[in-house]
Amino acid sequence: MNLTDVAGRVTGVLSSRFLLVAYLPVLAGALPLVVLVWAGAPGGTPDFSGAWETAGSLGIGESLVLVLALLVPAFLLQSLQLSLHTLWREGPPWRWWRRRRSAFWQGRREALAERARLPADFPSLGPAERDAATARAWPAASRLNRRFPPAGTPTRPTALGNLLTAMEHSAGRAHGWDAAVAWPRLYPVLRDPARSLVDDARDALDQAIGLATVMSLCAPLSLALLWPSGWWTLLTLVPAILAVGAYRAALRSAATYAVAVHGAFDLHRFDLLRALHLQLPADPAGERALAAALCDLWRQDFPLPPDTRYHHGEPIGGP
Template identity: 30%
Template sequence: MTSAFLSALSGRIAERWLALLALPGLLFLATLTTALVLGHAHWSDLELLRDRVDALAASPASGSAGTVVLVAAGVLAGAAVTGAAAQSLGAGVELLWCAEPRGPVLRYLADRRARRWRAADEAFRGALVAAGRARIEGAADADRLTDVAERRHADRARIASAPPRHPFAMGDRLAAPGRRLWRAHGLDLAAAWPHLWLLAADGTRAELQAARLRFTAAARLCAWGAGYLALALWWWPAALAGVVALVSGVRRGHAAAEAFAELTEALADLHLRDLATAMGVECGGSVDRELGERLTRVLRKETGPAPGGSVT
């Protein structure tokens, strides 16, 4: 039984290693080799690439089994190192997507998004007023103005659903459930999250974990895209792969952040009563702000006002 378990575990580890590190790393190393051999001057000369490969295969060293094993091991090791580097860079991309506006560059990006949102909000409000006035007056272009207002609302929503605070949209989307729960119920989601996680069903946890893994995979895809853009310094076609990977990674990151945020807020909405019951907090007929504030005090272990009026 133990050997079967270890065999299955090693098989899964090998599959993940191949999927996450080895295969993407091998593809990157192949592109790197192509870039170094062809360069910009012979970017499409596949015959030159084939001749180089044939010359390498015909060398005396290639007939030695030991040399072949060493080269294969070196290539696999290089692929694994490359994949590990992409994973590390992907973790940095995740941190950047969720970063607070600290430092001049991030503050500038956050302020720029806030200005764009305010401009889109003003355009939406103006279009909404115009559409409402046309409806009241029975104007012939009321439907057209309504469509314009809907498009302006969509333009604003593409930036953020609320006034943005983060440099990137993913940070705002992931922070939105906590902000909404605090405003609606006075609930500190950061303090409540570990308890809500323990109350969640296995299926709900699996959905949340899947969304979180998709977010990580999207950031890692952006890291690979940055690597291919770097290869474009030697072989410009690599830029095509880099741009596609970056655009796809950002789009997948948006979708994963949206899914994770919606699931997080839904979990809190559905299990707020269960959390109150588990924590021994009386829950009346409705989930109101008083219940959320009591739960927050219990979860934060707040015992009352401290000297100087602060809360501990």
């Protein structure tokens, strides 16, 4: 194997997504801890001038070893992406905590639903009064639909879990699709710019979750290093604040991701039908019936209706 092959394989492993989603969060968490160790922690007042001198004295080989050493936790972080998503969506695995937090968000959902409800005498109001009532209810209704799953669906213990669950219940629903089972089939047939929007939003979400995880681990490790250092212990608040900020960034990224997924269903759902070699429906009612049948097939292995016919004449991306 020549140098070109090695470089090609390294480039394939160290993709831009890996660097963005896994390596940069690990670097952001590890670098402050390394600086603290170089500054003499634990063991008294940190000497950051000594840390600067140590950093400046590193040779190319030592710097390269440090950079490569971070690849191990970065690969671990990447391999745990799905587990971390579950953790930040569901919270710690304590039943009492999850019950209490789910009840809290259930109360928030009910309060928003009350604010979004139009008055009982709405039909009898004049045009100006109806416009005013709609203007008061619309912000709450919009937030309710974006941030919470529909009524009758249990709330999740976290804000992120509720937001992503709302997306799974609403994306494509108006057209008859169940996003939870249809999305793994729709995503491979997406075309730009919809695919780029989805990928960018998902990368931002994964990066924020990774950074929140790393900073949540960095805070107690910083405390252990700074515990005997008096007021310097307050530096532990920095990673804690960054963890909170990263979680809030994850919420914003999840909202953007939800919009991108909704758009993907609106614009490319017929590309999925073409990829399945199915006849495109002639009207919305026919689409909803076909989408429901496909989702039943993927979810529960129900067979398609006997009158289903394949259509092999139109490629993906055709008119």
